[in-house]
Amino acid sequence: xxxxxxxxxxxxxxxxxxxxxxxxxxxxxxxxxxxxxxxxxxxxxxxxxxxxxxxxxxxxxxxxxxxxxxxxxxxxxxxxxxxxxxxxxxxxxxxxxxxxxxxxxxxxxxxxxxxxxxxxxxxxxxxxxxxxxxxxxxxxxxxxxxxxxxxxxxxxxxxxxxxxxxxxxxxxxxxxxxxxxxxxxxxxxxxxxxxxxxxxxxxxxxxxxxxxxxxxxxxxxxxxxxxxxxxxxxxxxxxxxxxxxxxxxxxxxxxxxxxxxxxxxxxxxxxxxxxxxxxxxxxxxxxxxxxxxxxxxxxxxxxxxxxxxxxxxxxxxxxxxxxxxxxxxxxxxxxxxxxxxxxxxxxxxxxxxxxxxxxxxxxxxxxxxxxxxxxxxxxxxxxxxxxxxxxxxxxxxx
Amino acid sequence: xxxxxxxxxxxxxxxxxxxxxxxxxxxxxxxxxxxxxxxxxxxxxxxxxxxxxxxxxxxxxxxxxxxxxxxxxxxxxxxxxxxxxxxxxxxxxxxxxxxxxxxxxxxxxxxxxxxxxxxxxxxxxxxxxxxxxxxxxxxxxxxxxxxxxxxxxxxxxxxxxxxxxxxxxxxxxxxxxxxxxxxxxxxxxxxxxxxxxxxxxxxxxxxxxxxxxxxxxxxxxxxxxxxxxxxxxxxxxxxxxxxxxxxxxxxxxxxxxxxxxxxxxxxxxxxxx
Numbered sequence: 001x002x003x004x005x006x007x008x009x010x011x012x013x014x015x016x017x018x019x020x021x022x023x024x025x026x027x028x029x030x031x032x033x034x035x036x037x038x039x040x041x042x043x044x045x046x047x048x049x050x051x052x053x054x055x056x057x058x059x060x061x062x063x064x065x066x067x068x069x070x071x072x073x074x075x076x077x078x079x080x081x082x083x084x085x086x087x088x089x090x091x092x093x094x095x096x097x098x099x100x101x102x103x104x105x106x107x108x109x110x111x112x113x114x115x116x117x118x119x120x121x122x123x124x125x126x127x128x129x130x131x132x133x134x135x136x137x138x139x140x141x142x143x144x145x146x147x148x149x150x151x152x153x154x155x156x157x158x159x160x161x162x163x164x165x166x167x168x169x170x171x172x173x174x175x176x177x178x179x180x181x182x183x184x185x186x187x188x189x190x191x192x193x194x195x196x197x198x199x200x201x202x203x204x205x206x207x208x209x210x211x212x213x214x215x216x217x218x219x220x221x222x223x224x225x226x227x228x229x230x231x232x233x234x235x236x237x238x239x240x241x242x243x244x245x246x247x248x249x250x251x252x253x254x255x256x257x258x259x260x261x262x263x264x265x266x267x268x269x270x271x272x273x274x275x276x277x278x279x280x281x282x283x284x285x286x287x288x289x290x291x292x293x294x295x296x297x298x299x300x301x302x303x304x305x306x307x308x309x310x311x312x313x314x315x316x317x318x319x320x321x322x323x324x325x326x327x328x329x330x331x332x333x334x335x336x337x338x339x340x341x342x343x344x345x346x347x348x349x350x351x352x353x354x355x356x357x358x359x360x361x362x363x364x365x366x367x368x369x370x371x372x373x374x375x376x377x378x379x380x381x382x383x384x385x386x387x388x389x390x391x392x393x394x395x396x397x398x
Numbered sequence: 399x400x401x402x403x404x405x406x407x408x409x410x411x412x413x414x415x416x417x418x419x420x421x422x423x424x425x426x427x428x429x430x431x432x433x434x435x436x437x438x439x440x441x442x443x444x445x446x447x448x449x450x451x452x453x454x455x456x457x458x459x460x461x462x463x464x465x466x467x468x469x470x471x472x473x474x475x476x477x478x479x480x481x482x483x484x485x486x487x488x489x490x491x492x493x494x495x496x497x498x499x500x501x502x503x504x505x506x507x508x509x510x511x512x513x514x515x516x517x518x519x520x521x522x523x524x525x526x527x528x529x530x531x532x533x534x535x536x537x538x539x540x541x542x543x544x545x546x547x548x549x550x551x552x553x554x555x556x557x558x559x560x561x562x563x564x565x566x567x568x569x570x571x572x573x574x575x576x577x578x579x580x581x582x583x584x585x586x587x588x589x590x591x592x593x594x595x596x597x598x599x600x601x602x603x604x605x606x607x608x609x610x611x612x613x614x615x616x617x618x619x620x621x622x623x624x625x626x627x628x629x630x631x632x633x634x635x636x637x638x639x640x641x642x643x644x645x646x647x648x649x650x651x652x653x654x655x656x657x658x659x660x661x662x663x664x665x666x667x668x669x670x671x
Contacts, residue, residue: 187458321601
């Protein structure tokens with residue numbers, strides 16, 4: 001218990017927070033030029049330390065904030081001494097304090113600003129932890145008209161999953177209904193856009209915004225190229241996605257039905273990324289040193305089966321992600337911002353004494369309030385005081 | 399185009415005249431001249447705002463693409479920020495002598511790319527991006543105003559006994575702190591809106607891109623500076639210098655990192671062409 005208290009004392013010391021923050025700033029700044037990783041043990045330890053320091057500080061701050069909220073803080077305030085012909089309550093009202101009793105508050109909700117900011121930091125760090133351990137993402141490709149199940153073997157490329165996330169992609173069936181690699185929206189450069197179907201609904205997806213479907217979010221990705229669509233008797237329709245090799249050539253290394261290595265190459269009349277289209281396309285099958293020209297609808301031998309080229313289209317790249325920690329991350333950010341916004345209001349309270357003086361507890365600007373009070377004159381009593389003749393009052397004849 | 403050009407140059411001319419009046423008002427200690435500077439700056443806002451609105455309507459996207467669009471909008475927000483601050487605290491009008499020359503230089507640099515126009519990438523089609531950029535500009539404005547307060551504080555402290563058109567040191571210290579708090583808030587909103595935008599567009603909210611990283615570093619640095627005031631009661635000269643440190647980090651984030659490290663935030667380079 002003594003050790004725990006000692007640890008808490010060290011964690012909540014202002015120097016600890018400042019040292020951790022300074023270290024993180026220096027580490028992140030160095031990472032701009034040096035090959036430092038944000039997943040390194042040293043950086044993650046600093047995050048744990050920051051969480052601990054923030055927690056200890058918040059714990060300590062809670063009691064003080066409640067006391068301030070209730071107007072029961074003792075000591076450390078600025079005393080506004082009573083002055084003749086001036087009502088302290090009028091001055092406080094003019095300075096933004098509100099309340100009818102002996103305690104008046106200024107921007108009372110703003111008293112919670114610092115506390116909310118710290119709770120926000122805790123939520124943010126916890127949200128990032130959740131997100132890192134539960135997130136899942138991957139990429140996949142589809143040709144117009146092609147339908148695929150993400151959980152099928154080989155469909156998702158570069159699947160990434162956090163420590164506690166599912167290690168296999170979700171069994172969602174996705175169909176690409178239409179794809180335009182150069183879709184033009186006013187004011188914006190032409191870019192990819194698709195119409196996809198997933199979970200029984202259709203969605204328009206461009207690179208500006210992902211779409212939510214079946215518990216994951218789908219995004220349009222940049223990669224695209226030519227797709228060769230074949231009709232294979234034993235397998236049905238299959239789409240082969242070619243990769244760009246040069247301005248006018250795309251190719252894919254595959255295995256034919258018998259398992260032999262083969263290569264499909266497409267040559268285009270105009271550049272592959274020409275917005276007006278590629279022009280004529282020649283397709284060849286390279287296998288064991290021989291080259292076969294593939295003509296539309298004319299069967300060719302593909303490892304023992306007569307296969308036909310049905311169409312040539314484009315495949316589109318997509319990514320999907322599942323981000324369960326993100327709401328908490330953004331919630332934490334929201335609290336930080338709310339706390340920061342409240343902090344901009346100089347909050348506090350004033351306790352008025354029976355003799356007309358007051359003690360003011362301000363988070364900021366207490367000294368300035370004292371200065372203003374010294375120069376302030378009460379507009380409601382000003383008229384009642386005779387202007388020059390007051391000097392005669394000071395030396396009464398009697 | 400012609401109207402847009404006339405509106406822009408009218409705004410720039412009024413800002414130039416305003417700069418001269420602010421300078422004269424400050425140097426000769428003539429409040430009337432300073433007041434004139436305020437009114438001219440107000441007058442400049444109208445044609446300048448119109449020039450930005452006309453460009454917005456012409457290119458069908460906000461002022462985020464070219465150097466002209468970015469710097470011109472930054473200058474507009476800086477003038478608006480200064481005038482709002484003056485509306486609340488009249489004593490801050492002397493800051494015009496520090497802020498308006500910066501505005502004038504920004505307008506001059508922006509003018510060199512006036513004819514550059516681009517269709518922006520489709521990923522810029524997002525309300526979050528609009529918020530991201532708006533708050534980036536608001537952050538720049540607040541940190542510049544905080545720094546102007548810090549510079550004014552240091553000037554005031556050099557000859558404290560002399561009567562000055564500047565507010566008292568205590569007030570400059572407090573206003574500088576308030577502006578720095580706003581800068582912290584605005585930078586926080588900028589980072590949050592940017593990461594929501596990234597999540598909406600790419601499914602990841604953070605990628606340690608150099609600009610993301612340097613924004614975070616600046617945010618932490620401002621947080622540390624605010625901690626020094628709150629926890630260690632630092633104020634006055636030390637806080638003024640620390641505010642200038644925050645300004646250096648901000649300038650590095652907004653302008654320098656983009657130019658020296660490869661980043662997805664390279665649209666400033668588009669404007670530089």
